[in-house]
Amino acid sequence: MIKTILIDDEPLARSIVVEYLQHYPEISIVQECNDGFEGVKAITQHKPELIFLDIQMPKINGFEMLELLEQPPSVIFTTAFDEYAIKAFESHAIDYLLKPFSRERFDKALQKWLQQHKHAEAPRALLTEDVRQPEERNRIVIREGSNIRIVPVHEIHYIEAYDDYVKIFTQKEMFMKKKTMSFYEKSLDESQFVRVHRSYMLNLQQLTKIEPLEKDTYLALLKSGAKVPLSKSGYAKLKGVLGL
Amino acid sequence: MHRTLIGPTEAMSRELLKISTRKIVFAVISWVAALVAVETYALYDTFGFSISLALADTVNFNLLIATAGYITFVSLRYYQPSAKNAVYLIVWDIGLAVLSVLAHNGIMVSGPFGLTDMYLSYLESSQIFRGVLAWLMITLMGIISWTWFFMQDVRAGEKRESDTMRLARDAELATLRQQLQPHFLFNSLNSISALAGVRPEQARKMIQQLSDFLRGTIKKDDQQLVSLKEELSHLQLYLDIEKVRFGHRLSTEIIAQESASPNLLPSLLLQPIVENAIKFGLYDTTGEIVIRIAAITGDKQLILRVENPFDPETSQPRSGTGFGLSSVQRRLYLLYGRNDLLSTRTQEKTFITEVKIPQSV
Numbered sequence: 001m002i003k004t005i006l007i008d009d010e011p012l013a014r015s016i017v018v019e020y021l022q023h024y025p026e027i028s029i030v031q032e033c034n035d036g037f038e039g040v041k042a043i044t045q046h047k048p049e050l051i052f053l054d055i056q057m058p059k060i061n062g063f064e065m066l067e068l069l070e071q072p073p074s075v076i077f078t079t080a081f082d083e084y085a086i087k088a089f090e091s092h093a094i095d096y097l098l099k100p101f102s103r104e105r106f107d108k109a110l111q112k113w114l115q116q117h118k119h120a121e122a123p124r125a126l127l128t129e130d131v132r133q134p135e136e137r138n139r140i141v142i143r144e145g146s147n148i149r150i151v152p153v154h155e156i157h158y159i160e161a162y163d164d165y166v167k168i169f170t171q172k173e174m175f176m177k178k179k180t181m182s183f184y185e186k187s188l189d190e191s192q193f194v195r196v197h198r199s200y201m202l203n204l205q206q207l208t209k210i211e212p213l214e215k216d217t218y219l220a221l222l223k224s225g226a227k228v229p230l231s232k233s234g235y236a237k238l239k240g241v242l243g244l
Numbered sequence: 245m246h247r248t249l250i251g252p253t254e255a256m257s258r259e260l261l262k263i264s265t266r267k268i269v270f271a272v273i274s275w276v277a278a279l280v281a282v283e284t285y286a287l288y289d290t291f292g293f294s295i296s297l298a299l300a301d302t303v304n305f306n307l308l309i310a311t312a313g314y315i316t317f318v319s320l321r322y323y324q325p326s327a328k329n330a331v332y333l334i335v336w337d338i339g340l341a342v343l344s345v346l347a348h349n350g351i352m353v354s355g356p357f358g359l360t361d362m363y364l365s366y367l368e369s370s371q372i373f374r375g376v377l378a379w380l381m382i383t384l385m386g387i388i389s390w391t392w393f394f395m396q397d398v399r400a401g402e403k404r405e406s407d408t409m410r411l412a413r414d415a416e417l418a419t420l421r422q423q424l425q426p427h428f429l430f431n432s433l434n435s436i437s438a439l440a441g442v443r444p445e446q447a448r449k450m451i452q453q454l455s456d457f458l459r460g461t462i463k464k465d466d467q468q469l470v471s472l473k474e475e476l477s478h479l480q481l482y483l484d485i486e487k488v489r490f491g492h493r494l495s496t497e498i499i500a501q502e503s504a505s506p507n508l509l510p511s512l513l514l515q516p517i518v519e520n521a522i523k524f525g526l527y528d529t530t531g532e533i534v535i536r537i538a539a540i541t542g543d544k545q546l547i548l549r550v551e552n553p554f555d556p557e558t559s560q561p562r563s564g565t566g567f568g569l570s571s572v573q574r575r576l577y578l579l580y581g582r583n584d585l586l587s588t589r590t591q592e593k594t595f596i597t598e599v600k601i602p603q604s605v
Contacts, residue, residue, distance in 0.1 A: 009526070010431065011491045016438035034493075035530050056427075058530045059555075080430035099434035150557075 007039040008054035036065035161199040196234035312340040313385035341379035457481040469508040500539040507546040525552035546601040
């Protein structure tokens with residue numbers, strides 16, 4: 001039996017998928033979710049092979065929800081937003097159904113997935129990296145146990161690499177997220193965040209002072225009092241961005 | 245209940261033009277009549293001609309000058325010399341003045357006016373004087389005509405300019421007016437598609453609602469004012485559709501003062517504000533939400549207030565009236581020339597959008 005979960009904030013939009021899926025007795029819908037929070041919980045609990053996912057949803061959108069999953073399942077997006085199609089394929093979606101869609105179109109998407117599913121279990125792991133935001137990233141969603149936190153990027157002071165994770169520092173807190181530095185270097189606004197070291201990125205808004213540490217290395221002082229080391233090339237980059 | 249907002253300038257300049265034409269005709273007639281009266285009396289009193297002879301002379305002469313003036317007026321309609329070429333006008337006027345004097349002599353001599361010797365010698369000796377007088381009069385009329393046409397040109401230019409600006413404004417208003425959100429349309433169609441399989445009757449009903457809503461959106465004129473009652477009934481169609489889409493999550497509460505229902509507002513102004521509130525409320529929280537809409541009639545203005553819940557913790561700091569409301573703001577500015585009609589504020593977990601619509605009584 002193949003398990004699937006439907007995530008969409010409009011009940012009728014889910015009901016059409018339910019109806020179309022009746023023709024696939026091998027697929028069972030284990031849960032229907034109204035938003036990304038419910039979605040994360042249900043996916044963690046049931047570990048479905050496939051999900052049908054809307055993009056615009058309450059609180060966190062479909063892309064952000066995927067980011068919160070350690071091992072995302074295969075995704076078929078269902079949405080009325082066609083400007084997100086390219087982004088969705090970049091995030092290795094199986095297919096992208098534009099509402100309203102016909103049964104033929106739905107069947108095609110599902111056949112495509114069933115083919116891939118039969119041949120290999122491989123493609124799902126691809127999803128973890130490089131899920132990009134539909135619009136410029138202005139917040140980061142973080143999962144802490146059963147809680148989901150939404151952190152506006154302007155509240156981030158600096159980011160530090162930590163094995164497979166990054167540590168995200170705000171005024172009072174620190175969050176861990178399983179992502180790479182280069183992911184944030186790519187997705188955060190480069191006029192606001194500068195990678196100043198192999199292991200550090202800082203928010204320019206927070207910078208107060210740069211002082212020399214040793215020969216060729218410097219230290220950045222942030223408003224909070226935190227100190228961030230600058231590499232030689234990081235120092236040069238920072239000077240460039242600041243126009244010094 | 246329909247009324248249209250039009251710029252005051254166009255109507256005003258049309259009115260000005262009409263009054264001027266009538267005034268000018270009246271002024272010319274009175275002027276000629278006054279001259280005839282004064283000159284007749286002068287001839288009668290100074291030279292002792294009979295009243296009929298004096299009158300014949302002055303009427304004849306003044307009508308000739310008036311004709312010459314009219315010819316000047318007509319020619320200036322087609323050719324307006326610039327200030328540099330004013331000399332042409334002077335030469336032209338001298339010619340007309342000479343012709344007037346000669347024609348006057350010819351008509352007086354050949355006409356049945358019972359001429360006396362005294363009159364004939366007067367006619368001969370006053371030729372130079374008459375010529376100069378005719379020239380002055382014709383030149384004066386020429387200058388007046390020239391000014392008149394010049395002013396008309398200026399006015400036409402101004403009108404063209406204001407027309408161009410009005411067209412640009414109309415075009416901008418048309419773009420700003422609630423355009424159908426494709427997202428809303430496609431999601432509604434998707435709901436209909438879902439209903440068609442399980443509850444065809446409801447699908448049909450929703451098609452009806454969507455059609456009525458679309459029709460209302462298409463037929464409205466950008467600058468048309470509609471009554472609050474009408475705007476609210478259009479809004480209801482929209483709300484009914486959204487409620488089918490979002491089910492129990494969305495409920496609305498509309499409180500409109502009885503006295504406010506005949507108040508006028510630009511058509512389709514309220515709906516985008518409510519749409520914004522619904523989106524904000526639905527996507528910023530996960531629970532059930534209530535959208536409150538209130539209409540209050542105040543001191544020569546209609547106040548519309550739309551409230552939606554939001555989460556101050558997670559919602560992005562938004563600058564000013566940001567998001568979907570900027571086009572409403574711009575539209576109000578184009579229609580009323582004011583930037584202070586739309587305002588937003590927050591009260592704990594409620595986001596409040598308020599619009600004031602001036603009511604001209």
